[in-house]
Amino acid sequence: MGEGTPKSQGGGSSGGTGEGFSAVKAPSISLPKGGGAIKGIGEKFTANPVTGTGSMTVPIATSPGRSGFGPQLSLSYDSGAGNGPFGLGWHLSILSITRKTDKGIPRYLDAEESDVFILSGAEDLVPVLNADVRRWSVTRIVNGVTYRIHRYRPRIEGLFARIERWINEADPTECFWRSISKDNITTWYGRSEESRIFDPDNPNHIFSWLICESHDDKGNVMVYSYKRENQDGVDSGKANERNRKWTVRYEGSNRYLKSIRYGNKTPYFPVIETNKPLPNPRSIDNDDLNAACAQATQCRRV
Missing domain, CATH: 2.20.25 (N-terminal domain of TfIIb)
Structure with missing residues (x-):
């Protein structure tokens, strides 16, 4: 072959089979670049x-x-x-405080602490005792109503919150809970009747207190509303529905979450009225400590 003759570009005879060309590959599917991701x-x-x-x-x-x-x-x-x-x-x-039923049915003898209360189904609550090894309690008047307050804490401390049970001394059926967390978030359980699960034949037998209100120290608030169980959609002709007790006074004891309202525009800072006069504050101008500091001489540390 002479020097002027061009060489074969395929490096050999192709024989008409196309071996000199690259094989066709299917496009691969890949995730898009950016913030998108596939996850559970x-x-x-x-x-x-x-x-x-x-x-x-x-x-x-x-x-x-x-x-x-x-x-x-x-x-x-x-x-x-x-x-x-x-x-x-x-x-x-959802947050709630319920009577423990793992080792038996509730007795509802709260004066004797016959039942154990559970916070959100996770931890047992035990009563706080005073120096006399008695159940800690205090009386507080709010809006003309006298409440007896008992404090509780988890059996295994980890919340570091103040947990209180409020009982109306004039009407024991009005019983609810309040907790104040370490982040200064106040939560009320069962403060309204619709957020309490109780025996309709004996309203003193309250089984569960559901969260009804929660607010923080920045003015944010959440309000929970519940719907009472009724007989809508229940076929009373079925055999499994014959033991239901439907009367005019009693429809159902259970409660179902209906709505949660939050994101308020106006800050919410509730004030619990105690009908107790505030102490007479001392004026700063007449404070002896303030006068002493004003006459003090500033010294440099040696």
Whole structure:
């Protein structure tokens, strides 16, 4: 082959089969660049090694309020739990104080502390004792109503919150709870009748106190409202509905979360009236300590 003859660009004879060309490849699918990502909704499934039950929690996204103040909701599943408004084993996680039923039915003898109270189904509450090893209590008058207040704390301390049970001395059926967290967030449980689950034949037998109001020291507030159980959609002709006690006075004891209102524009700073006059404050001009500081000579540290 002469020097002027051009060489084959394929490096050899192709034989008409196309071996000199690259193979066709399918395009690969990749995630877009930027803030997008593929991930789960945050659920985690765990198993209890003692009972063998499985549990899972699915968080519910809500828009936060001012300073991040807003409801923290989630759907929780437990294979050992009963039926609920969201299906078998499912329930909505909301704050509440309930009587413990693991070791027996409630006796409702609150004067004798016959029952154990549970905060949000997690920790037992024990009464706070005074120096005389008696149950701590104090009387407080609010809006002309006298309340007997008892303090409680978790059996295993970790909240560092003040937990109080308020009882109307004139009407024991008016019983509710208040907690003040270490972040100065005040939460009321069962302050309204619609947020209490009680025996309709004996209103003194209150089984559960649901959260009804929560506010912080920045003016943010959340208000929870509940709907009472009724017989709407219940077929009384079915065999499984024959034992229901439907009367005019009694429709149902259970309560279901209806709405949560938060994100208020006007700051909310409640004041609990105690009908107690404030002490006469001393004037700063007549304060002896203030006068002494004004006459003091400033010295330099040696």
